[in-house]
Amino acid sequence: MAGAALLGRLSWRVATVTRVVDETPRVRTLELELPGWPGHVAGQHVDVRLTAEDGYRAERAYSLGSAPGEPPVITVERLEDGEVSPYLTEDVRLGDSFEVRGPIGGYFVWRPNDGGPLFLAAGGSGVVPMRAILRHRRNTMSEVRVRLLYSSRTIEDVIYREELDGEEVVHTLTRAQPPGWTGYARRVDTDLLREVAWSVDDGPLAFICGPTSFVESVAAGLVELGYAPRRIKTERFGATGGP
Amino acid sequence: MEALDGNAIGGILYHVFDREMTMAQAECVCGARGPLAECEVYLGGPGVVVRCRVCHSIVIVLVEVRQMMCVDICGLNKLEVPLRASDQKVSW
Numbered sequence: 001m002a003g004a005a006l007l008g009r010l011s012w013r014v015a016t017v018t019r020v021v022d023e024t025p026r027v028r029t030l031e032l033e034l035p036g037w038p039g040h041v042a043g044q045h046v047d048v049r050l051t052a053e054d055g056y057r058a059e060r061a062y063s064l065g066s067a068p069g070e071p072p073v074i075t076v077e078r079l080e081d082g083e084v085s086p087y088l089t090e091d092v093r094l095g096d097s098f099e100v101r102g103p104i105g106g107y108f109v110w111r112p113n114d115g116g117p118l119f120l121a122a123g124g125s126g127v128v129p130m131r132a133i134l135r136h137r138r139n140t141m142s143e144v145r146v147r148l149l150y151s152s153r154t155i156e157d158v159i160y161r162e163e164l165d166g167e168e169v170v171h172t173l174t175r176a177q178p179p180g181w182t183g184y185a186r187r188v189d190t191d192l193l194r195e196v197a198w199s200v201d202d203g204p205l206a207f208i209c210g211p212t213s214f215v216e217s218v219a220a221g222l223v224e225l226g227y228a229p230r231r232i233k234t235e236r237f238g239a240t241g242g243p
Numbered sequence: 244m245e246a247l248d249g250n251a252i253g254g255i256l257y258h259v260f261d262r263e264m265t266m267a268q269a270e271c272v273c274g275a276r277g278p279l280a281e282c283e284v285y286l287g288g289p290g291v292v293v294r295c296r297v298c299h300s301i302v303i304v305l306v307e308v309r310q311m312m313c314v315d316i317c318g319l320n321k322l323e324v325p326l327r328a329s330d331q332k333v334s335w
Contacts, residue, residue, distance in 0.1 A: 010257045047254035061251055104253040107265040107280030212245045234281070235250045 012049060013037075015100040017092055018071070023159045027125060028089045029065065029075040034100060037072060040064055042136040043109035043129045043207070043233075046074065046102030050084055058083040063128040063209070063235075064103065065160075067135035072103075075159060077125040108207065108235040112137065116144035116205050117198045121188065121218045123151045123210025126237060127159050130209065134167055149196050151188055151214065155181075170196050188214070190221040200226040205233075212236040246283040252291055253280075255305060259312055262327055270321040271295040271302050 019031035045063045060083075066073035078089040092098075110118070110133045118137075120130045127150055137146055147168045152158045153175040172184035172192065184192060198204040206227055208218045215236045222232055249256075249265050256264035256279065265280040275297035282302065283294040290306030295318070302318035316322060 009261065010254065045250070045253070059254075061254065101254055101258075104257060104263075105250055105265050105280075106253075106263040107278050108250050212247065234248060236246070236248045238245050238247050238251075 010101055010104070012099045012101045014097050016097045017094055020094060023075060024157055026078045026089065027075060027159050029073055030088065030092065032072045032074065032100065034072055040068055040072065040103035041109045041111060042068060042132040044103040044105045046072065046100050046104060048084060048088070049099040050087060060084040065128040065131045067132055067139050069139065075125065075128045108209070108233050110136070110207065112140050112142040112144065114205060116146060117202050118144055118146040119197050119204045119206045120146065120148040121206065121208045122148065123214030124157070125159060126210030126214070129235065130207065131160050131163070133207065147196070147198065149188065151210070188218055188221065190224050193218065193221040193225060197222065197225065205231050207233045209235040210237060212238055244285055244287045246285060248284055249278070249280040249282045249293065251284050251286065255291060259305065259314060260324060262325065267325060268323040269302060269319055271298060271300065272318055272320055273298040273300065
């Protein structure tokens with residue numbers, strides 16, 4: 001009975017790092033082993049809590065980058081003045097442990113029955129929950145059409161670059177572009193959205209994730225194009241210095 | 244300080260209300276209504292400040308003080324807390 005009563009409760013658990021992947025010079029993916037992990041929905045996140053020797057604690061939220069059914073994975077961008085991300089991107093080693101609580105969230109989530117077509121817009125590490133959605137769509141052989149608009153500073157900052165090559169992705173590189181770049185090279189604006197986003201007539205469902213300013217401008221642009229506000233899901237990371 | 248949104252406090256809200264709360268419908272005193280996930284959230288201070296996305300007034304303040312979580316919801320007309328499947332209908 002005690003076990004049943006605990007089901008559904010959200011408690012801090014000790015996660016062990018079972019895999020480390022360097023995505024870019026500033027971004028690292030950590031696969032976690034979490035005993036008793038109940039499984040998650042694409043788009044959900046976890047809270048990570050670090051405790052210093054003097055007892056000082058810092059908590060941050062990180063989106064899950066793996067699909068439901070896969071081991072939980074977080075992808076972390078190092079913020080220079082961060083309290084948590086420098087540890088997760090530089091110091092942590094295979095087999096290290098820290099506290100995690102989750103999965104969390106019921107708003108910024110996608111299940112195949114939610115339909116589409118899906119228009120995903122990501123700024124920087126806002127691509128992490130989008131990968132969960134893209135993978136989940138593939139794993140379930142969903143026929144929902146999906147297109148990702150992904151804004152990065154430079155080509156070197158593109159996270160999950162190889163994996164995304166297999167998806168319908170429109171990149172824009174806002175700070176520098178490699179020689180011969182033929183893609184977009186500016187911040188997302190309404191004209192860009194008009195060219196890239198699904199037509200309103202298709203009844204699209206939009207997910208936007210990234211720095212607050214990115215999310216605000218994309219959401220406003222989609223509303224201007226006629227997207228129904230209720231069909232636009234947003235998740236803001238705050239200021240991260242880019243893209 | 245830049246605003247986040249209600250997704251960022253999904254864990255804290257779950258801890259306080261013992262259930263998923265980002266989809267809970269909140270009605271501001273200004274009449275605006277929507278899921279908590281869409282509210283503006285400020286995390287930089289000593290507590291959590293939640294503001295209405297329409298009128299920007301404070302709707303919820305969460306502060307942890309001496310093992311107590313103080314939840315001030317004076318800026319809300321209404322907060323619809325979703326029942327869990329295990330919750331039983333109560334007869335008064």
